[in-house]
Amino acid sequence: xxxxxxxxxxxxxxxxxxxxxxxxxxxxxxxxxxxxxxxxxxxxxxxxxxxxxxxxxxxxxxxxxxxxxxxxxxxxxxxxxxxxxxxxxxxxxxxxxxxxxxxxxxxxxxxxxxxxxxxxxxxxxxxxxxxxxxxxxxxxxxxxxxxxxxxxxxxxxxxxxxxxxxxxxxxxxxxxxxxxxxxxxxxxxxxxxxxxxxxxxxxxxxxxxxxxxxxxxxxxxxxxxxxxxxxxxxxxxxxxxxxxxxxxxxxxxxxxxxxxxxxxxxxxxxxxxxxxxxxxxxxxxxxxxxxxxxxxxxxxxxxxxxxxxxxxxxxxxxxxxxxxxxxxxxxxxxxxxxxxxxxxxxxxxxxxxx
Numbered sequence: 229x230x231x232x233x234x235x236x237x238x239x240x241x242x243x244x245x246x247x248x249x250x251x252x253x254x255x256x257x258x259x260x261x262x263x264x265x266x267x268x269x270x271x272x273x274x275x276x277x278x279x280x281x282x283x284x285x286x287x288x289x290x291x292x293x294x295x296x297x298x299x300x301x302x303x304x305x306x307x308x309x310x311x312x313x314x315x316x317x318x319x320x321x322x323x324x325x326x327x328x329x330x331x332x333x334x335x336x337x338x339x340x341x342x343x344x345x346x347x348x349x350x351x352x353x354x355x356x357x358x359x360x361x362x363x364x365x366x367x368x369x370x371x372x373x374x375x376x377x378x379x380x381x382x383x384x385x386x387x388x389x390x391x392x393x394x395x396x397x398x399x400x401x402x403x404x405x406x407x408x409x410x411x412x413x414x415x416x417x418x419x420x421x422x423x424x425x426x427x428x429x430x431x432x433x434x435x436x437x438x439x440x441x442x443x444x445x446x447x448x449x450x451x452x453x454x455x456x457x458x459x460x461x462x463x464x465x466x467x468x469x470x471x472x473x474x475x476x477x478x479x480x481x482x483x484x485x486x487x488x489x490x491x492x493x494x495x496x497x498x499x500x501x502x503x504x505x506x507x508x509x510x511x512x513x514x515x516x517x518x519x520x521x522x523x524x525x526x527x528x529x530x531x532x533x534x535x536x537x538x539x540x541x542x543x544x545x546x547x548x549x550x551x552x553x554x555x556x557x558x559x560x561x562x563x564x565x566x567x568x569x570x571x572x573x574x575x576x577x578x579x580x581x582x
Contacts, residue, residue, distance in 0.1 A: 232257055232258065232259050233255065233257070233258045233259070233392045233393070234258070234259045234261070234390060234391045234392050234393075235251060235255070235258050235259070235260050235261070235391060235392065235393045235394075235395065235582065236261050236262075236263065236379075236381055236389050236391035236393070236394045236395070237260065237261070237262040237263070237394075237395045237397055238263055238369050238381065238394065238395070238396045238397060238398060238403075238407075239262075239263075239264060239265075239271065239396065239397035239398040239557065240262050240263070240264035240269045240270070240271065240363055240365070240397075241269075241270060241271020241272060241273065241397060241557075241558075241571065242270070242271060242272075242273055242288075242350065242351065242354075242558070242568055242571035242572065242575075243271075243397040243556055243557050243558050243571035243572070243574050243575045244262055244264075244271070244395075244397035244556075244575075245262065245269065245351060245354040245355060245358070245363075246301060246354060246571065246572050246575035246576075247395055247397060247556055247574075247575035247578050247579055248260050248262050248354070248358055248362070248363075249354050249357050249358065250575055250576065250579035251579055251582060252357065252358065252359075254579060254582075255582065260358070260359075260362055261362060261363075261364065261389060261391075262358070262362060262363045262364070263363075263364045263367040263369060263381075263383070263389065264363065264364070264365050264366075264367060265366070265367065265368035265369075265406075265521070266365065266366070266520070267365050267366050268365070269351050269352075269355060269363065269365070270287070270347075270348060270351045271287075271523075272287045272288050272427075272428050272518070272523065272558075273285075273287050273288045273347045273348060273350070273351055273568070274286040274287035274288075274348075274516070275287075275346035275347050275348035275349075276435070276514065278435070278437035278472070278474060278511065278512045279437060279511050279512045280437065280439070280472055280511060281472065282437050282465075282467065282472035282473065282474050283345055283346030283348070283467065283472075284346070284435035284437065284465060284474050284476060284514075285342075285346060285347055285433070285435065285465070285476055286433045286435060286514070286515075286516040287347070287428070287433065287516075287518075288347055288428075288567070288568050289342060289347060289476065290312060290340040290341065290342060291309075291340070291341055291567070291568055291569060292338060292339070292340050292341060293338060294338075294564075294569075295564060295567070295568065295569035296569075297569055297572040297573050297576060298568050298569045298572050301350070301572050302343065302350055305350060305353040305354065305357075306353075307343055307344070307345075307349050307350055307353055308343070308344040308468075309341040309342065309343055309344065310341065310342060310344055310468040311339035311340070311341055312339060312340040312341065312342060312463065312464070313444075313449065313450065313464040313466060314333040314337075314339075314449045314451055314464070315444075315449055316332070316443075316444065316447045316448050316449040316450075317330045317331070317332060317447055317448050317449060318330070318331050318332065318333060318448070318449045318451035318452065318453075319331075319448070319451070319452045319453070319454075319502055320452075320453045320454075321452070321453070321454035321455065321456045321457060321502065322455050322456065323455070323456050324456035324457065328452075328454075328502055332449075333449065333451070342468075344467075344468045347568075367383050367385075367387065368383055368384045368406065369381045369382065369383055369384075369389075369406075369407055370382060370383065370384050370406060370407060370408060371407065371408040372394060372407060372408070372409055372410060372553070373410055374410040374412055374549050374552075378390050378391065378392065379391050379392075379393070379394050379549060379552050379553065381394060391552075392552065393552050393553075393554070393582055394552065394553050394554070395553075395554045395555075395556045395578050395582075396553070396554070396555050396556065396557065397556045397557050397574075397575070397578075398557050399424070399426040399429070399523065399557050399558075399559050400420070400421040400422075400424040400426075400538075400544065400555060400557060400559055400560065401421060401422055401423075401424050401425070401426050401429075402426065402521070402523065403421055403555070403557075404418065404421035404422040405422070406521065410549065412549055413548060413549065413553075414548070416543065417543050417546075417548065420538065420541060420543055420544075421555075423537070423538050424537070424538040424539060424541065424544070424559050425535065425536055425537040425538065425539065425559070425566075426523060426559060426566070427535075427536065427539070427558070427559065427565070427566025427567065428518050428523065428566070429518055429519070429523050430481070430484075430517070430518060430519055431478060431517075431518050432478060432479040432480075432481070432483065432484060432515060432516070432517050432518070433476070433477075433478060433479075433515065433516050433518070434459070434476065434477055434478070434479055434491070434495060434513070434514070434515040434516075435465065435474055435475075435476045435512075435513075435514055435515075436474060436475045436476070436495070436496075436499075436510045436512070436513050437472075437473070437474045437510055437511045437512040437513075438473045438474065438475070438506070438509075438510050438511060439473065439511055440473060440506070441464075441466055441470065441473040442503070442504060442506035442507070443464070443475070443503050443504075443507075444464070444466075446503065446504055448503055449464060450462065450463055450464030450465075450475055451463055451464065452477070452499075452502060454498070457480075457494070457495075457498035458479050458480055458483050458491060458494040458495050458498060459477055459478070459479060459480075459495055459498050459499070460477070460478050460479065460480050461477045461478045462475055462476070462477035462499070463475065463476055463477055475499070479491060479495065479515060484517055488513075488514075488515060491515055492513045492515075495513075496508050496510070496513075536559075536565055536566055538559075539559045539560075539561070539565035539566060539570075540559075540560065540561055540562035540563075540565045541560075544559075544560040545560070545562070545577065547581055551581075554578045554581060554582075556574045556575055556577070556578035557571070557574060558570040558571035558574055560574045560577075561573040561574040561577070
């Protein structure tokens with residue numbers, strides 16, 4: 229009887245879960261285990277529910293018709309999308325002492341989309357396609373060892389996972405910082421891993437829930453760009469049915485030194501000045517700094533020449549350790565690396581190499 233191939237996937241974000249889903253389709257007899265260092269699925273997809281059950285994104289949110297692999301996957305999983313609301317006046321704030329400039333998005337603009345029910349919908353759907361107990365949370369892999377015919381991954385608690393193939397679906401920089409590789413790994417790839425920029429690392433997302441979409445009532449789109457306030461970008465974040473209401477956006481990097489209450493004070497002050505007094509009384513407010521170990525290799529700032537630096541590098545497309553080890557995080561993708569599309573593209577590539 230032929231032995232069942234064991235495949236270990238490290239990382240339960242979109243790339244890892246998509247890869248597990250694809251392997252189930254093409255290698256139905258394979259035994260797949262997905263391990264995740266944190267206590268939740270999704271990686272940089274992080275949907276939370278507000279006090280009125282409003283789905284709100286602290287992580288990856290938007291996609292477009294330029295993202296065919298993600299669109300195809302969502303169609304396979306029967307997940308609906310809807311266009312980002314952009315009707316009405318949008319604002320551009322250049323200086324704090326000058327009035328914000330109003331503009332409108334042309335009707336012919338190619339839309340951005342969001343998933344109905346939140347980005348977590350695609351994560352939940354992928355998880356439901358996998359065998360029960362195939363995903364293990366709170367399991368941080370700290371070392372990979374090589375034997376004559378197997379790879380062994382060891383967790384921080386000493387748990388050992390023997391596998392024929394291992395797919396690392398983490399940001400390469402995170403893998404370099406937290407995993408000890410066997411001596412057979414080329415020094416060139418190990419040096420490269422630490423120099424691959426991680427998209428979203430260190431960014432600050434904010435979600436603000438309201439009981440009414442007051443900005444829509446006042447003729448605003450909810451879209452805001454600012455060089456002056458704590459909020460640098462803001463967008464309408466209401467549900468597809470427009471029955472739950474929120475705004476979401478990004479805060480400037482300098483506000484990382486503030487606590488959440490201070491950031492809330494300045495954010496609501498800015499929104500009140502720009503959108504009106506109703507902005508001052510949200511139902512809930514939450515922000516997130518993307519500096520967790522599963523995203524950031526270190527607690528210090530990332531310094532790169534440019535965004536997506538070394539993303540999609542040719543060396544990240546290869547298999548290592550006798551074709552048993554693959555890198556398949558979003559940053560390895562040659563198309564739209566770092567984004568949800570890149571995560572799906574990376575998974576598709578890795579599945580073909582297995």
